[in-house]
Amino acid sequence: MxxxxxxxxxxxxxxxxxxxxxxxxxxxxxxxxxxxxxxxxxxxxxxxxxxxxxxxxxxxxxxxxxxxxxxxxxxxxxxxxxxxxxxxxxxxxxxxxxxxxxxxxxxxxxxxxxxxxxxxxxxxxxxxxxxxxxxxxxxxxxxxxxxxxxxxxxxxxxxxxxxxxxxxxxxxxxxxxxxxxxxxxxxxxxxxxxxxxxxxxxxxxxxxxxxxxxxxxxxxxxxxxxxxxxxxxxxxxxxxxxxxxxxxxxxxxxxxxxxxxxxxxxxxxxxxxxxxxxxxxxxxxxxxxxxxxxxxxxxxxxxxxxxxxxxxxxxxGDFKVEVELCHVQLPGTPDDGIVWQLETQLSVRGVSVIVHEQSTAHYCPIQIERPAPGDSAESPVPLLITFLSSRERPVDVYGDPLPTLRQALRLRLLSVREKGGIFGFFDHLEQTADFEDTLVVDIAPGEGTTSPKAWATWNSQLAGAIRDYDATKGAPIPDSEPEIGRWRGEVPMPAVSHRLLGANAVLAITVTPR
Known part of the structure; x- marks a missing residue:
């Protein structure tokens, strides 16, 4: 209403x-x-x-x-x-x-x-x-x-x-x-x-x-x-x-x-x-x-x-989308003085502006902390919560509604050495990411008692322009917690990130109707 x-x-x-x-x-x-x-x-x-x-x-x-x-x-x-x-x-x-x-x-x-x-x-x-x-x-x-x-x-x-x-x-x-x-x-x-x-x-x-x-x-x-x-x-x-x-x-x-x-x-x-x-x-x-x-x-x-x-x-909006980074295992040791920061940027298809952005340049990156003694290493890192509307689905060149709601989440992982509150730049390249990629997520709203479906792929794995990519031709991500009207799935981080975030790192995406 x-x-x-x-x-x-x-x-x-x-x-x-x-x-x-x-x-x-x-x-x-x-x-x-x-x-x-x-x-x-x-x-x-x-x-x-x-x-x-x-x-x-x-x-x-x-x-x-x-x-x-x-x-x-x-x-x-x-x-x-x-x-x-x-x-x-x-x-x-x-x-x-x-x-x-x-x-x-x-x-x-x-x-x-x-x-x-x-x-x-x-x-x-x-x-x-x-x-x-x-x-x-x-x-x-x-x-x-x-x-x-x-x-x-x-x-x-x-x-x-x-x-x-x-x-x-x-x-x-x-x-x-x-x-x-x-x-x-x-x-x-x-x-x-x-x-x-x-x-x-x-x-x-x-x-x-x-x-x-x-x-x-x-x-x-x-x-x-x-x-x-x-x-x-x-x-x-x-x-x-x-x-x-x-x-x-x-x-x-x-x-x-x-x-x-x-x-x-x-x-x-x-x-x-x-x-x-x-x-x-x-x-x-x-x-x-x-x-x-x-x-x-x-x-x-x-x-x-x-x-x-x-x-x-x-x-x-009729869908809430939550994204978390899970199962992270940072390299090095707690006393190596390395600070890890993650930048995020969210775009929604059909919208001409960035709807969410956290970056070091804007003084608001996401800090990735090592677990404190006694804390679980499995604690997820919340990245963002956004909302989508199935009624605002963009149309193709023929005026027909596109089959999915699409958003793109850019991730940039940066690190810098810090000791005694002072950054050390002798081995640092400013604003150069240790890892960078963009996850393209497509969500198909469910109808009635049908749960939503979702597809996701990393931009580095696409052969052509993002606009030409049809996610629905592939298999959707399995729903890891089957429940009527709610969808949750996990997307493995690209292999190139494993030496930084660990081989088990995933992005967990939860889509909930409102």
Whole structure:
């Protein structure tokens, strides 16, 4: 079913910035982009993306039609004027929580409080559910908007209902763009600024500090004093909300974030989107994707094709695909000082952008660790979770749907010697992979009680162009865990990788209908 979508924007800060946000009828969700960084010259190249709002209004969904948006002078006035269940659930709504804090409507601005915004979000979602007849809504949030949503899930609804597990009765899923789930931290030379921010609450920015996050993420009956030792703001549990219904999009481009003349990127460091550090931008144990986009602006993650493709597939995709690297046995010994890193890059057939990318150049490779004493050597290395839609199958030159959903996962294994926290480059070739190949995966959706089928081959084993390869002419990968509606198979790593990853290394792929 297509649930209503509620968009929750990010932090504005000063009254002037709040006024600018309020002047936009769609709070920025309508802003597209014409810039993208590609190629080796480092220059901005033209790429026109019309905005996530327009794309949702254009693209068809599972019942064949696009989403719609109703304003008619004011969303809530329109909702109030309609009867129960008279509005199409397949609609988009904007949580205009900053309106009361603007100075442009001839009244004294109300001081912004994130708890108030979360409570207002509950009121809006209740009204939308009543007038559309939908059981739940999708929440789509940028930056601080994700914290408003989490305050709703983790504090407001539990306080209202007296139960910590009721948020899923209201919300189908939560998608966050560049949300500082674990706060906004500063690099060592700027730690004093963080303390000043949290103490003085300049422009309300203390909401990104640990103590303030404890207040708006924790119900009153559990909030006795300050946060306990070891508490992390990004913590969520399946009891509070199903973690597999949360998706976190993480930006990795700090260089192209223009806020405050680049000061922000210097304060938080290069391992960030220019404002939020990469490791703070997701909730642990939830699906996520990394894209080389900045926090906002002309290269921002919200107004990007990469962001939209991940959003759309998470909201409407009917298959979840999980990929893990299993049975790895690294060469050498634990004391040889070699650091092993894996880069991943995911492409989906018919999509013109990379939908997921983790690389050393973007400060977010996957670290392959040797098992700690007592740990199993069989512990898998999670590579990614993505979503596919059988309704968006590309067509061939004759206009006929292609028989499979195809994605390509590029893997690059790199290593460098490290001792005492210092890299040794005497035997190193920078950005030269010890192993590199691309796995081409084709998935044929099952029908009825028929499980999906999958085929996979390494690009190095293909004789011609990938576009000419027909996977269905070969035998599908055996289902290693036969179960109706679910498929899991293993693909051996190429022989050339065995001296690095071990002869038993495989990629385990799990396809689950949603």
């Amino acid at each position: 297509n649930f209503p979508i509620v968009y929750v924007r990010g932090y504005a800060g000063s009254t002037g910035s709040i006024n600018s946000a309020v002047d936009d009828p769609f709070y920025g969700f309508n802003i597209g982009a014409t810039h993208v960084r590609v190629g080796g010259d480092g220059e901005p190249h033209f790429y026109q993306f019309e905005s996530p709002l327009l794309r949702l209004l254009i693209d068809s969904t599972d019942d064949g039609g696009p989403y719609r948006i109703f304003v008619h002078g004011g969303q809530e006035a329109y909702l109030d004027s309609r009867g129960r269940g008279t509005i199409d659930p397949k609609t988009i709504w904007i949580h205009r929580f900053y309106d009361d804090s603007a100075s442009t409507f001839g009244r004294d601005p109300r001081k912004y409080q994130i708890e108030d915004a979360a409570a207002d979000l509950l009121r809006l979602t209740d009204l939308i559910r009543l007038k559309t007849g939908a059981e739940k809504v999708h929440l789509v949030a940028h930056s601080m908007g994700g914290l408003i949503c989490r305050s709703l899930i983790q504090r407001v609804i539990p306080e209202l209902t007296g139960r910590s597990n009721r948020a899923a009765d209201y919300i189908e899923s939560l998608f966050t763009y560049a949300t500082p789930h674990n706060g906004i931290e500063f690099t060592e030379g700027f730690r004093g600024l963080a303390a000043l921010r949290d103490t003085l609450d300049i422009e309300g920015a203390a909401i990104f500090g640990r103590d303030r996050m404890w207040q708006y993420l924790t119900p009153r009956d559990k909030r006795d004093g300050g946060p306990p030792e070891g508490w992390e703001p990004h913590t969520m549990t399946d009891e509070e909300f199903p973690l597999h219904h949360v998706f976190c999009l993480v930006g990795t481009n700090a260089a192209d974030y223009d806020a405050a003349l680049g000061l922000s990127a210097r304060v938080v460091g290069p391992q960030s989107d220019g404002l939020v550090q990469i490791d703070n931008a997701y909730v642990p144990d939830t699906p996520r994707a990394f894209v080389h986009r900045s926090h906002s602006g002309r290269y921002g993650v919200v107004n990007s094709e990469e962001g939209y493709q991940n959003l759309r597939r998470f909201l409407t």
